[in-house]
Amino acid sequence: MPEKLVMLVILDGFGLSDKKEGNAVYLANTPNLDFYFKKYPHTTLSASGLAVGLPEGQMGNSEVGHLNIGAGRIVYQELTRISKDIKEGTFFLKKEFLDAIENVKKNNSKLHLFGLLSDGGVHSHITHSFALMKLAKDQGLEEVYVHAFLDGRDVPPACAKEYIKQFEEES
Known part of the structure; x- marks a missing residue:
């Protein structure tokens, strides 16, 4: 053949x-x-x-x-997997997150979250930040400091104000 x-x-x-x-x-x-x-x-x-x-x-x-x-x-991709975990609720049971929160409580410390804050979807999504804040709140953390990186290459310039507004409303 x-x-x-x-x-x-x-x-x-x-x-x-x-x-x-x-x-x-x-x-x-x-x-x-x-x-x-x-x-x-x-x-x-x-x-x-x-x-x-x-x-x-x-x-x-x-x-x-x-x-x-x-x-x-x-x-x-990570973005899709994280969104799927949030939707299914498994995101809120991740050992690493729960351990970090437990460490904050044990040491009477503050939780600092660093990350991109936009809905661009290439490297991050704002809904993931919402989920982290929900987790912290559900676990009884009162002080959470968010250090947001803004206006990435996957969103228009100078759009950060809208994302901050959304974040404040959601949190």
């Missing part, structure tokens, strides 16, 4: 869409790709949202795309 060759081609940053307006790929002259698509079997992959372990509607990136292709399955 003759050997069959298979080629995996990843066109990073290259997306196919039925939309024509504003679609650089559709407007581009791509004679080689057009030829390959007509002559050879091919497929496309979803590269955003839950298809690559990100929250629904979240734009994908090279890192998660390559990770999922290499694994051959959906690899849930």
Whole structure:
């Protein structure tokens, strides 16, 4: 039986869409790709949202795309896993969190939380900060100091005031 060759081609940053307006790929002259698509079997992959372990509607990136292709399955990203744990309630039972809170109580100390405060979703999500504050409150901590890092690359500049307002309302 003759050997069959298979080629995996990843066109990073290259997306196919039925939309024509504003679609650089559709407007581009791509004679080689057009030829390959007509002559050879091919497929496309979803590269955003839950298809690559990100929250629904979240734009994908090279890192998660390559990770999922290499694994051959959906690899849930930290953001999605944390959100899932919050929703299911297991977040509030994490030994590391409970140990840290117990240490604060035992030493009559204060809890300091450092982290990104936005809903950008690439490196963090504000709902995770809400969950940490809920955990601290539920565990009886009265003094929690939040050291927020603001205006990351995944949110518009100067949007921090809105996130601080949301955080204050939620806490």
